[in-house]
Amino acid sequence: MTVFEHELAAWGPDSAYFEGTDAPVSLSEAQAYCRRVALGHYENFPVVSWVLPRELRTHFFNVYAFCRWADDLGDEIEGAEQSLALLSWWRSQLEACYAGLPQAGQQHGSETVKLHPVFIALTPTIVEFGLPQQAFDDLIQAFEQDQRVQEYETFAQLLEYCQRSANPVGRLVLHLCRSVTEENLAWSDSICTGLQLANFWQDVARDYEIGRIYLPAEDRRQFGYSQEQLENREFNPAFQCLLAFEVERARKYLRDGLPLVPRLPGRLQVDIDLFARGGLRILDHVEGVQFNVWKTRPVVSKGEFFGLLMQSLARRWGLLGR
Numbered sequence: 001m002t003v004f005e006h007e008l009a010a011w012g013p014d015s016a017y018f019e020g021t022d023a024p025v026s027l028s029e030a031q032a033y034c035r036r037v038a039l040g041h042y043e044n045f046p047v048v049s050w051v052l053p054r055e056l057r058t059h060f061f062n063v064y065a066f067c068r069w070a071d072d073l074g075d076e077i078e079g080a081e082q083s084l085a086l087l088s089w090w091r092s093q094l095e096a097c098y099a100g101l102p103q104a105g106q107q108h109g110s111e112t113v114k115l116h117p118v119f120i121a122l123t124p125t126i127v128e129f130g131l132p133q134q135a136f137d138d139l140i141q142a143f144e145q146d147q148r149v150q151e152y153e154t155f156a157q158l159l160e161y162c163q164r165s166a167n168p169v170g171r172l173v174l175h176l177c178r179s180v181t182e183e184n185l186a187w188s189d190s191i192c193t194g195l196q197l198a199n200f201w202q203d204v205a206r207d208y209e210i211g212r213i214y215l216p217a218e219d220r221r222q223f224g225y226s227q228e229q230l231e232n233r234e235f236n237p238a239f240q241c242l243l244a245f246e247v248e249r250a251r252k253y254l255r256d257g258l259p260l261v262p263r264l265p266g267r268l269q270v271d272i273d274l275f276a277r278g279g280l281r282i283l284d285h286v287e288g289v290q291f292n293v294w295k296t297r298p299v300v301s302k303g304e305f306f307g308l309l310m311q312s313l314a315r316r317w318g319l320l321g322r
Contacts, residue, residue: 004076030120034065074143135168166196187260194253243291273312
């Protein structure tokens with residue numbers, strides 16, 4: 001039984017929690033649960049660094065826990081139909097959460113709906129920062145799309161997917177930072193798209209193993225990388241040129257979003273700069289293995305992360321150019 005299967009057994013729609021008559025968990029218990037989810041899962045970079053203002057950490061944990069659960073319902077469930085059914089349940093929980101906000105009354109339809117601990121924790125965060133329901137729903141849509149779409153014909157289609165799979169996270173972060181402007185949203189979208197693309201090119205082999213191909217077919221044709229070569233996971237000059245092209249496109253999105261950093265308040269600049277620079281470092285590592293991601297999955301080490309953190313702090317203090 002995987003870690004997430006244990007989570008699903010404890011907190012999924014068929015769990016004793018939802019099928020029984022026990023009262024919902026308390027807010028403090030729900031917040032502690034989200035913190036465990038956030039700190040207990042490997043990511044390229046820590047969800048919350050020690051420089052993040054303490055008063056925001058719980059809110060970041062809450063948003064992350066929503067994303068983690070939605071992601072796992074899309075990736076850790078065997079069978080697309082089952083995954084789609086569980087994502088539909090997750091959306092119903094989201095709808096019940098928003099229907100139960102103070103300004104909307106306490107009822108969802110004709111009955112009170114028991115909420116998952118993630119949504120119990122999220123409720124005060126949503127209220128305090130005015131988090132838009134659409135951003136959460138877009139993320140669910142992206143995970144649903146993963147069950148229906150295994151390959152992308154064009155880069156434009158891939159960007160449209162990123163608008164739902166990545167950009168909403170940055171938009172939620174801007175709300176938590178109280179820094180929502182049209183210009184900031186555009187820069188945030190650029191960083192998040194760049195991070196998503198960097199993750200795709202880091203994980204070409206891993207994604208292929210689970211039946212997902214994010215290298216657009218039009219790009220593969222442009223560089224002469226055939227379907228047969230893809231199926232054989234062949235590393236050759238055509239693949240090397242293809243991935244070099246994709247890496248440079250991802251770099252541009254990340255760099256184009258960097259003007260967002262100085263527009264953010266205080267220490268939040270460090271966290272956002274760290275994420276963007278971390279994405280750039282992943283791309284450097286993809287290039288460093290000569291783009292042979294079939295053989296090696298490039299990662300940022302803990303030591304490198306610490307170095308990036310020190311550089312982000314130096315930029316924040318004006319000791320290093322942006």
